Amino acid sequence: MRIHSFFLHTTARCVIKDQAKPSRSNNDKYHQILNAAIKVFAEQGYHKATISQVAKAAGVADGTIYIYFKNKADILFNFFSYKTRRVFDRFKEEVETAEHAEDKLRNLIRRHLGEFQRDPNMAVVFQREALQARYIDEAYIKDITKMYLDIIEDILVQGQKEGSIRKDFQPGLVKRFILGAVNEVINTWVVTGIKYDLVAMADPLVDLYFKGIGIKPVQVR
Amino acid sequence: MRIHSFFLHTTARCVIKDQAKPSRSNNDKYHQILNAAIKVFAEQGYHKATISQVAKAAGVADGTIYIYFKNKADILFNFFSYKTRRVFDRFKEEVETAEHAEDKLRNLIRRHLGEFQRDPNMAVVFQREALQARYIDEAYIKDITKMYLDIIEDILVQGQKEGSIRKDFQPGLVKRFILGAVNEVINTWVVTGIKYDLVAMADPLVDLYFKGIGIKPVQVR
Amino acid sequence: MRIHSFFLHTTARCVIKDQAKPSRSNNDKYHQILNAAIKVFAEQGYHKATISQVAKAAGVADGTIYIYFKNKADILFNFFSYKTRRVFDRFKEEVETAEHAEDKLRNLIRRHLGEFQRDPNMAVVFQREALQARYIDEAYIKDITKMYLDIIEDILVQGQKEGSIRKDFQPGLVKRFILGAVNEVINTWVVTGIKYDLVAMADPLVDLYFKGIGIKPVQVR
Amino acid sequence: MRIHSFFLHTTARCVIKDQAKPSRSNNDKYHQILNAAIKVFAEQGYHKATISQVAKAAGVADGTIYIYFKNKADILFNFFSYKTRRVFDRFKEEVETAEHAEDKLRNLIRRHLGEFQRDPNMAVVFQREALQARYIDEAYIKDITKMYLDIIEDILVQGQKEGSIRKDFQPGLVKRFILGAVNEVINTWVVTGIKYDLVAMADPLVDLYFKGIGIKPVQVR
DNA sequence: CATGAATGAGAATTCATTCAT
DNA sequence: AATGAATGAATTCTCATTCAT
Numbered sequence: 046m047r048i049h050s051f052f053l054h055t056t057a058r059c060v061i062k063d064q065a066k067p068s069r070s071n072n073d074k075y076h077q078i079l080n081a082a083i084k085v086f087a088e089q090g091y092h093k094a095t096i097s098q099v100a101k102a103a104g105v106a107d108g109t110i111y112i113y114f115k116n117k118a119d120i121l122f123n124f125f126s127y128k129t130r131r132v133f134d135r136f137k138e139e140v141e142t143a144e145h146a147e148d149k150l151r152n153l154i155r156r157h158l159g160e161f162q163r164d165p166n167m168a169v170v171f172q173r174e175a176l177q178a179r180y181i182d183e184a185y186i187k188d189i190t191k192m193y194l195d196i197i198e199d200i201l202v203q204g205q206k207e208g209s210i211r212k213d214f215q216p217g218l219v220k221r222f223i224l225g226a227v228n229e230v231i232n233t234w235v236v237t238g239i240k241y242d243l244v245a246m247a248d249p250l251v252d253l254y255f256k257g258i259g260i261k262p263v264q265v266r
Numbered sequence: 267m268r269i270h271s272f273f274l275h276t277t278a279r280c281v282i283k284d285q286a287k288p289s290r291s292n293n294d295k296y297h298q299i300l301n302a303a304i305k306v307f308a309e310q311g312y313h314k315a316t317i318s319q320v321a322k323a324a325g326v327a328d329g330t331i332y333i334y335f336k337n338k339a340d341i342l343f344n345f346f347s348y349k350t351r352r353v354f355d356r357f358k359e360e361v362e363t364a365e366h367a368e369d370k371l372r373n374l375i376r377r378h379l380g381e382f383q384r385d386p387n388m389a390v391v392f393q394r395e396a397l398q399a400r401y402i403d404e405a406y407i408k409d410i411t412k413m414y415l416d417i418i419e420d421i422l423v424q425g426q427k428e429g430s431i432r433k434d435f436q437p438g439l440v441k442r443f444i445l446g447a448v449n450e451v452i453n454t455w456v457v458t459g460i461k462y463d464l465v466a467m468a469d470p471l472v473d474l475y476f477k478g479i480g481i482k483p484v485q486v487r
Numbered sequence: 488m489r490i491h492s493f494f495l496h497t498t499a500r501c502v503i504k505d506q507a508k509p510s511r512s513n514n515d516k517y518h519q520i521l522n523a524a525i526k527v528f529a530e531q532g533y534h535k536a537t538i539s540q541v542a543k544a545a546g547v548a549d550g551t552i553y554i555y556f557k558n559k560a561d562i563l564f565n566f567f568s569y570k571t572r573r574v575f576d577r578f579k580e581e582v583e584t585a586e587h588a589e590d591k592l593r594n595l596i597r598r599h600l601g602e603f604q605r606d607p608n609m610a611v612v613f614q615r616e617a618l619q620a621r622y623i624d625e626a627y628i629k630d631i632t633k634m635y636l637d638i639i640e641d642i643l644v645q646g647q648k649e650g651s652i653r654k655d656f657q658p659g660l661v662k663r664f665i666l667g668a669v670n671e672v673i674n675t676w677v678v679t680g681i682k683y684d685l686v687a688m689a690d691p692l693v694d695l696y697f698k699g700i701g702i703k704p705v706q707v708r
Numbered sequence: 709m710r711i712h713s714f715f716l717h718t719t720a721r722c723v724i725k726d727q728a729k730p731s732r733s734n735n736d737k738y739h740q741i742l743n744a745a746i747k748v749f750a751e752q753g754y755h756k757a758t759i760s761q762v763a764k765a766a767g768v769a770d771g772t773i774y775i776y777f778k779n780k781a782d783i784l785f786n787f788f789s790y791k792t793r794r795v796f797d798r799f800k801e802e803v804e805t806a807e808h809a810e811d812k813l814r815n816l817i818r819r820h821l822g823e824f825q826r827d828p829n830m831a832v833v834f835q836r837e838a839l840q841a842r843y844i845d846e847a848y849i850k851d852i853t854k855m856y857l858d859i860i861e862d863i864l865v866q867g868q869k870e871g872s873i874r875k876d877f878q879p880g881l882v883k884r885f886i887l888g889a890v891n892e893v894i895n896t897w898v899v900t901g902i903k904y905d906l907v908a909m910a911d912p913l914v915d916l917y918f919k920g921i922g923i924k925p926v927q928v929r
Numbered sequence: 930c931a932t933g934a935a936t937g938a939g940a941a942t943t944c945a946t947t948c949a950t
Numbered sequence: 951a952a953t954g955a956a957t958g959a960a961t962t963c964t965c966a967t968t969c970a971t
Contacts, residue, residue: 074955074956092311092313092314093313095939095940095941096940096941096942097940097941105956105957106956106957106958107941107942107957107958108942108943108944108956108957108958108959109955109956109957109958110942111941111942111943112955112956116941116942117940117941117942147480201479204479208481209480209481210479210480210481211477211479211480211481214470214473214474214479215470218451218467218470218471218474219474219479221447221450221451221454222447222450222451222471222474224450225446225447225448225449225450225451225453226442226443226446226447226450227446228446228450229442229443229445229446229447229449229450230439230442230443230446232446233442246439249435249436249439250439250443252435253435253439253440253443253478254478254479254480255478255479255480256432256478256480256482257474257475257476257477257478257479257480258422258425258431258432258435258440258443258475258476258478259368259430259431259432259475259476259477259478260429260430260431260432261477261482295930316964316965316966317965317966317967318965318966321933326931326932327931327932327933328932328933328934328966328967329931329932329933329934329967329968329969330930330931330932330933332966332967332968333930333931337966337967338965338966338967516951532755534753534755534756535755537943537944537945538944538945538946539944539945542954547952547953548952548953548954549945549946549953549954549955550946550947550948550952550953550954550955551951551952551953551954553945553946553947554951554952558945558946559944559945559946589922643921646921650923651922651923652921652922652923653919653921653922653923656912656915656916656921657912660893660909660912660913660916661916661921663889663892663893663896664889664892664893664913664916664921666892667888667889667890667891667892667893667895668884668885668888668889668892669888670888670892671884671885671887671888671889671891671892672881672884672885672888674888675884688881691877691878691881692881692885694877695877695881695882695885695920696920696921696922697920697921697922698874698920698922698924699916699917699918699919699920699921699922700864700867700873700874700877700882700885700917700918700920701810701872701873701874701917701918701919701920702871702872702873702874703919703924737934737935758960758961758962759961759962759963760961760962768935768936769935769936769937770936770937770962770963771935771936771937771938771963771964771965772934772935772936772937773963774962774963774964775934775935779962779963780961780962780963
């Protein structure tokens with residue numbers, strides 16, 4: 046798995062203008078290029094993808110890309126800091142709509158799978174390039190990671206208070222356990238060709254998180 | 267998560283010779299280069315690493331590498347088909363030493379974590395480059411993946427027969443669930459700097475697999 | 488040394504309009520851009536300077552520059568044919584205010600140093616780019632060069648008639664000798680940071696031109 | 709004028725190996741490329757010249773240049789620190805073969821003109837690119853410059869002691885006066901097409917340095 | 930077998946110039 | 951006239967791969 050956590054409290058949504066010089070007309074071109082890039086990165090991998098490919102996919106000239114992005118790495122950076130930020134914001138919102146821990150987790154997972162299903166290219170690039178710490182500010186990535194894990198942690202703590210979640214485990218491990226499984230499920234979906242309904246995996250997955258695969262010894266009795 | 271399954275029944279062990287021209291004594295040079303490459307790939311990433319760096323790390327000339335490997339990609343291919351093959355063979359052996367499903371799974375996970383802990387460079391490259399399917403024959407990777415998942419499947423089926431594992435789940439999902447968690451745990455260990463004892467995570471992890479995080483309503487009764 | 492001679496008899500002063508499309512009011516914009524360009528060229532060098540930098544310095548849009556100048560090289564061409572032309576016209580005028588050869592040379596040198604001191608950017612660009620014959624019509628530059636040398640020649644001839652200047656030398660060499668020294672003095676002033684009073688060098692320099700550094704053997708007698 | 713002074717005490721002659729990776733066979737290739745580069749730079753100017761042009765002129769592939777030089781600027785740097793260094797060493801040697809100030813100056817000028825005549829491309833590049841402080845370490849260039857001026861200064865001081873040179877002038881100005889004239893003479897020779905015998909200018913030039921262009925009023929009497 | 934200098938295709942990036950608004 | 955976004959040719963530099971020694 047590549048990215049663990051993701052989420053941002055950030056209130057400032059339109060960071061876009063920061064690096065984009067052209068102010069007047071088409072701010073679309075920024076997104077045009079960003080989306081084209083993500084598509085190409087998804088197909089080729091960030092490294093193998095060339096600016097020319099991205100330009101062609103975006104329907105602009107090579108040089109145009111440098112009007113909207115500092116350089117190739119900056120495209121990836123914008124993907125993480127802008128595109129995924131929006132997604133992770135939604136995760137937190139989604140969680141807040143539920144009351145109890147189990148529902149919160151279910152909402153989170155459902156939304157997680159849902160957002161990636163909506164934008165498979167994003168999913169691919171995210172899974173693959175995210176922790177490739179080399180390209181983007183490592184600290185920045187760790188931040189998003191931590192935030193996602195923090196949402197889970199809050200849910201765990203609440204669940205323990207509510208009596209629906211065990212207390213005899215290492216929280217750090219459980220967080221990986223949860224995140225790892227979702228990611229693997231997403232990855233498989235991506236690798237096998239984005240065919241089936243990803244969101245449908247949410248409920249069975251949460252069921253597994255809670256009940257495990259074992260048959261309760263209680264029943265033995 | 268990057269690689270899902272890995273394991274090879276392959277009886278033909280010395281496939282190495284297939285593409286390596288040198289037959290005589292220094293078959294060491296093959297391993298010399300392979301290990302150096304893995305080290306460099308772990309540090310730089312496959313793409314960023316150069317043949318010169320690998321050559322220098324291996325203590326050979328650039329040209330020498332092409333005596334033992336077809337090209338740069340072939341080094342990675344050999345890493346997967348030779349180096350990891352040995353590891354995944356051991357997984358199966360390990361599993362066979364146990365009798366019951368739960369013990370088999372525990373052995374598998376323990377060994378999995380153990381092998382990666384023993385060779386962190388391998389772990390890094392594996393986690394990062396494995397499903398970067400672009401470099402290696404995708405089908406081949408899927409094969410290894412499938413084999414690992416097959417071991418798990420066998421364990422699940424056995425467990426269900428033995429009555430220790432539930433039957434009401436999608437086997438495909440459970441396999442990802444198990445594999446994803448291990449991989450995430452390994453990844454975290456890699457990303458945070460290979461500091462703590464990875465194998466110690468095995469038992470708590472298997473405990474989670476079996477019991478989940480929930481408190482069984484049954485016990486209420 | 489870079490530029491040797493410069494001076495223009497040209498009666499047609501407003502050649503400017505030739506290539507500049509805009510005819511109406513803002514002929515200022517032409518100068519605005521020209522001066523900004525000289526400043527930027529002085530700081531960056533002609534080649535390294537970009538049209539964008541010039542535009543920004545001139546407070547106009549990039550495209551606007553192409554309304555007043557054919558292309559980048561044309562800016563430099565205009566610098567030489569318009570801006571320096573005015574300066575070199577003044578040289579000749581200045582020379583004419585004196586009667587005797589020695590005073591004429593003194594006036595020329597004084598004015599030469601004075602004009603460059605007044606406009607250091609012009610000095611820098613002139614010294615650096617002038618004979619970079621590649622950018623501007625070489626013949627044209629040679630013309631300006633020749634005119635400056637011609638002023639000197641006239642002075643020399645007059646001096647010889649007046650009996651104040653030797654006759655036993657190659658005029659061509661003497662002209663370079665005179666021009667080279669002034670230019671070197673200007674260059675040093677430019678390179679060391681435009682700090683001291685350049686015009687103050689005129690009298691000592693002319694003194695050296697006339698008397699040389701040697702002690703006259705005559706005095707031995 | 710471009711470069712003022714040049715000269716190096718350096719005893720270490722073979723600095724070449726420092727940046728050239730290839731050690732074995734052809735150290736010629738270093739010079740092959742360097743000379744080709746100087747030729748191309750002389751024709752095109754450093755900026756306008758492309759690596760491809762240099763490579764073609766040197767009869768090697770583009771990439772080969774980067775085996776011997778860090779980058780384009782490094783070629784120019786090597787030109788100054790290696791190629792011209794040798795020349796300026798000779799200047800000092802030449803000066804030392806004479807006893808009296810006037811002979812020393814004559815030797816210096818003769819040699820200066822001679823070396824540039826021998827290698828016109830070097831002359832062109834030197835004159836044009838030398839003080840283009842932008843490309844090469846400014847301090848370094850200032851050093852060479854200062855050394856040349858220092859040779860002149862030593863000669864001046866000696867001449868004053870010997871009674872052959874006046875004492876009533878600013879040494880700084882005289883140094884520019886001498887250097888400027890030589891350079892202008894070289895420049896003219898370069899610009900007019902490298903046709904006539906440059907060295908033949910040495911004696912008349914030194915004559916002008918010493919006697920100036922004036923007719924000494926003393927003799928009137 | 931081993932070497933490492935040479936190669937040249939390929940990639941990122943820059944910037945003069947154009948043109949629709 | 952003025953603008954500045956868009957263009958794409960051109961340039962520097964990298965690096966996998968080859969091959970003469």
